[in-house]
Amino acid sequence: MNDLGELYQQVILDHNRNPRNFKRLESANRRAEGNNPLCGDRIQLFVQLDGDTIRDIGFQMPQGSGCAISKASASLMTDAVKGKPVKDAETMFEAFREMLAGGANAPGKLAAFSGVRAFPSRIKCANLAWHALHAALQNRAEPVTTESAKDF
Amino acid sequence: MLDTARIRPDFPILTKKENGSRLVYLDNAATSQKPRKVIDAIVHYYSFHNANVHRGAYALAVEATDAYEAARTAVARFVNAWTREGVVFTRGTTESINLVAASWGRANVGRGDTVVVTAMDHHSNIVPWQILCQEKGATLRMVEITEDGRIDLSDFGRALEAKPKIVAFPYVSNSLGTVNPAAQLNRLAHAAGAVTVVDGAQSSPHLRVDVQAIDSDFYALSGHKMLAPMGSGALIAKPALLDAMPPYHGGGEMIERVWDDHSSWNKIPHKFEGGTPNVEAAVGLGAAIAYLEQLGLDNVSAHEQELARLTIERLSQIEGVTVFGPREHRAGVVPFTYGDIHPHDLATILDKDGVCIRAGHHCTQPLMRRLGVAATARASFYIYNDVDDVDALVTAVRKAGELFGVLAS
Numbered sequence: 369m370n371d372l373g374e375l376y377q378q379v380i381l382d383h384n385r386n387p388r389n390f391k392r393l394e395s396a397n398r399r400a401e402g403n404n405p406l407c408g409d410r411i412q413l414f415v416q417l418d419g420d421t422i423r424d425i426g427f428q429m430p431q432g433s434g435c436a437i438s439k440a441s442a443s444l445m446t447d448a449v450k451g452k453p454v455k456d457a458e459t460m461f462e463a464f465r466e467m468l469a470g471g472a473n474a475p476g477k478l479a480a481f482s483g484v485r486a487f488p489s490r491i492k493c494a495n496l497a498w499h500a501l502h503a504a505l506q507n508r509a510e511p512v513t514t515e516s517a518k519d520f
Numbered sequence: 521m522l523d524t525a526r527i528r529p530d531f532p533i534l535t536k537k538e539n540g541s542r543l544v545y546l547d548n549a550a551t552s553q554k555p556r557k558v559i560d561a562i563v564h565y566y567s568f569h570n571a572n573v574h575r576g577a578y579a580l581a582v583e584a585t586d587a588y589e590a591a592r593t594a595v596a597r598f599v600n601a602w603t604r605e606g607v608v609f610t611r612g613t614t615e616s617i618n619l620v621a622a623s624w625g626r627a628n629v630g631r632g633d634t635v636v637v638t639a640m641d642h643h644s645n646i647v648p649w650q651i652l653c654q655e656k657g658a659t660l661r662m663v664e665i666t667e668d669g670r671i672d673l674s675d676f677g678r679a680l681e682a683k684p685k686i687v688a689f690p691y692v693s694n695s696l697g698t699v700n701p702a703a704q705l706n707r708l709a710h711a712a713g714a715v716t717v718v719d720g721a722q723s724s725p726h727l728r729v730d731v732q733a734i735d736s737d738f739y740a741l742s743g744h745k746m747l748a749p750m751g752s753g754a755l756i757a758k759p760a761l762l763d764a765m766p767p768y769h770g771g772g773e774m775i776e777r778v779w780d781d782h783s784s785w786n787k788i789p790h791k792f793e794g795g796t797p798n799v800e801a802a803v804g805l806g807a808a809i810a811y812l813e814q815l816g817l818d819n820v821s822a823h824e825q826e827l828a829r830l831t832i833e834r835l836s837q838i839e840g841v842t843v844f845g846p847r848e849h850r851a852g853v854v855p856f857t858y859g860d861i862h863p864h865d866l867a868t869i870l871d872k873d874g875v876c877i878r879a880g881h882h883c884t885q886p887l888m889r890r891l892g893v894a895a896t897a898r899a900s901f902y903i904y905n906d907v908d909d910v911d912a913l914v915t916a917v918r919k920a921g922e923l924f925g926v927l928a929s
Contacts, residue, residue, distance in 0.1 A: 372872050376865075376923060385925075408881040408894050409864075433894035435862035436924070487868060 374483030375490070376436065379444070384436035389446035393426040401511040402500035404492055409433045411442055413500040420454050427497065437481075437490050442497035444477050454505050461498050468494055522815060522823040524906040530555040530811075531904055541874030544912045549694050549722060549853050549900035550878055551744045554808075558747055561807035562800050572796055574773060588799045591806035592789070598809045599720075599739065600730040601756045608762070608789040609802055612753035613721040614644040616740030617688070619755055619792060620717055621648035623765045624738075625686065628715075631657035634684040636714070638663040638671050639890055640693045643883040645719040649688060658685075665890060669696040669845045676705065680712035687714040691723035691734075695884040695898070696845035697828065697853030699727070702734040710735070715761070721745055725902070726824055726851050728817040731756050743801060747808035752801030755792070762788040769794035812903075820903055824852025827901045827910055834914045838921065844891060852901035855882075858917060861924050863897040869920040875912050 393414030402411040410433050416424040425446045429439060445464075449457040463474040464481070468491050473479040484494045503512045528534050531553050536543050545553060571581040573588045596604040610616045625648075629635060635649045639662050646662075653660045661682060664675040671689065680687070687709035691702050702718055709716045718736040723729055725746035731739045738761070743752030767774055767785055771794030776784040785791045812820065831854045835841045840859035858866060863879035870877055878898045881888045888894060899913055 372869060372923065375868070381924065406880065408885065408888065410894075430894075435864040437865070439862075490864070490868060493864065 371483070371486050375487055377480045377483060379477055379480045380436060380440040383440035383443035387427075387439050387443040389426045389443065389450065390428065391426040392428055393424055395424065396426070398504040398507060400500040400504035400508065402496045402503070403511055403513045404438075404496055405513055406492075409435065409438055409493070409496065411438065411497055411500050413442075413497065413504050415501070415504045417454070417505075422449050422452055422454065422457060425450050425501075427500075435490075435493050437484060437493040438496050441481060441494045444480065445497050445501060448476065448478060449501065457501065457505065461502055464498055465495065521826055521906075522819055522903055524904055527815075528904050528906075530557065532556060532559070534904060538874035538876070539872050542908075542912070544873075544875040544909045546899040546901065546905065546909060546913060547876045547878045548725075548902035548905075549745070549882075549898065551750065552725060552747050552902050553904065554747055554749070554804075555811055557811055558749070558804050558807045562749065562804050565800055565803045570799075573799055574790070584799060587806075588797065588802050591802035594806040594809045595741075595754050595756070598729070598813070599724065599741070599756050600732050602732060603759050605788050606757050606759045606762060608755040608757070608792040609797055610740075610753045610755050611751050611798070612742035612744065613642075613719060613740040614742075616738075616753060616755035617645055617717060617719065618648045619768045620738045620740075620757075621652045623768050623792075624715065624761065625649075625652040626656075627766055629653070629656050629658050629685045633658040634661050634679075634682040635659070636661045636663060636676075636679045636682075636684040636687045636709075638676075638689045639665045640669070640671065640696060640698065640884065640887050641688065641690055642694055642719060642721065643885070644721075645688050645690060645717070646886065649686070662886060663689075665887070668847065669693070669698050670849075671698075671700055671705070676708065680708060680714070683712055684709075684714045686717060687712075688717040688719070690719040690721070691729070692726065692851045692853075693845075693884075693887075694722045694853065695855060695882040695887050695896070697850040697855070697900075698846050699723075699849045699851055701849075702736065706735045706737075720756075722851065722853070725812075725820075726817075727821045737761055743805040743808060747811055748805040749801045751798050752805040754805075759788060762792070765792075767794070768792050771795045773797075815903060821851070823903060824901045824905075825850070827905055827907070828852045828854050830907065831899060831901075831910050831913065834910065835917065838914075838918060840921070841917070844896060853898065854900070855896040855898045857893060857896055858921065859924075861920055863895045865924070866897045866917070866920050869923060870913070870916040873912060873916040873919070875909075875916045877913070 396414035398415040412428045414426045427442045467474045569583040571584040573585040664672045715737045717738045720741040724741040739756040744750040774794035844855040867879035
């Protein structure tokens with residue numbers, strides 16, 4: 369149960385059960401969709417950018433899709449980047465990705481996902497929301513998929 | 521029930537520990553494990569008989585050809601094919617269906633025609649028909665399923681009113697475990713003038729198949745789900761249909777004579793086997809069939825159905841578990857969800873106890889939409905699974921519930 373406890377830390381179970389910012393954002397001026405075609409998981413991300421600041425952010429996972437890892441990751445991500453400059457969000461994305469690739473823990477609550485490293489089949493779940501955020505901030509129209517991004 | 525204590529030692533991989541636990545392999549609908557006899561047959565072929573087939577003038581090449589053709593005879597007997605010439609070796613079910621779509625389909629389906637599939641088909645029996653219909657300006661009609669996961673026969677009847685050129689369906693659903701009334705569906709489709717394509721990926725490993733009795737025009741199977749190597753498979757067809765069809769892949773072996781600007785075709789089945797075939801896979805498939813025939817396919821079915829019945833009974837006792845699929849006429853496939861735990865999380869938690877199940881859409885996205893779920897967890901049984909495996913599954917599922925503090929939905 370040890371590894372499992374590392375993977376499903378309380379903060380992850382909590383954010384899975386009660387995801388924050390779990391809403392469609394009508395005021396969004398950036399949107400992105402992320403797909404994991406292998407499992408059918410989908411995330412829709414809504415970002416309200418105010419200049420260089422992420423004023424508000426929300427996400428939805430249609431029709432019960434989204435495992436605990438992908439949902440909690442999206443929830444914690446939205447909490448972490450809300451109110452922050454785009455530059456900081458991109459830095460967090462880098463840190464998060466590095467952590468999952470075996471690097472140092474990401475700052476703050478994002479470190480809760482360090483246990484995912486021991487479960488290679490779940491890394492894409494943790495990354496999905498971040499790639500969607502990256503796409504939204506880059507204002508890319510194409511949906512991102514876990515199979516197209518090189519660094520998923 | 522089968523004597524699993526005697527069967528399990530035949531499978532080297534089952535001695536492996538998974539995360540420190542006994543390997544409980546319950547993803548047989550995805551692929552089966554391989555017995556020593558199949559592995560040995562491949563090693564033996566390469567050690568003693570390897571040469572290119574159908575072209576050597578020396579004894580070794582004759583041995584290789586004999587081994588390859590003996591496997592064809594074994595497949596023909598296994599499914600009671602019309603003739604052994606009606607058995608085309610392919611890479612598996614997917615290639616078999618694509619062969620029919622690209623050859624019979626392209627030659628016979630035109631603008632305004634209809635092709636019928638069902639909502640419980642695997643993507644491999646949907647997408648080739650979508651491609652064909654898009655190319656030809658034909659219509660793809662998907663037959664609905666009933667609430668309990670069977671083909672809706674009244675909708676099937678309505679679909680046949682369009683006089684479709686092709687009717688495709690799975691003998692056994694990989695996502696629901698439903699055993700479809702193949703003989704009845706073929707009879708109805710034939711009465712409407714259609715040619716039928718039966719996806720046999722999930723029936724061939726698990727039940728006695730008689731393609732003449734069900735009267736399928738085309739029947740596709742994969743070796744790797746029935747103890748044989750990956751990349752082995754066959755298309756079993758009525759010889760007259762194959763005779764009239766244009767080739768699929770051009771190349772060596774499939775020709776009779778080649779001139780500068782055109783060619784004539786070899787006889788069936790060779791017309792559809794361009795290039796050097798996967799002889800190793802065919803030999804392995806032959807050995808797998810021998811193994812299954814020794815057990816008896818009726819015994820295999822009964823064994824799996826009993827394990828599935830027990831699993832459904834025990835999982836249903838857990839509050840929050842939903843089991844999908846019909847109550848009767850089902851194979852050893854148990855799809856389920858557990859409260860609000862996503863199937864991927866379930867699979868990860870079960871894996872920690874050495875229990876391998878599949879989580880996801882199982883290559884049946886249209887079906888998942890109809891079930892109203894994004895994914896299910898799926899346990900699927902085979903000849904080496906036993907009651908201990910069912911216990912391990914149920915125990916691990918309960919553990920997942922404790923970890924997640926499951927909310928019964």
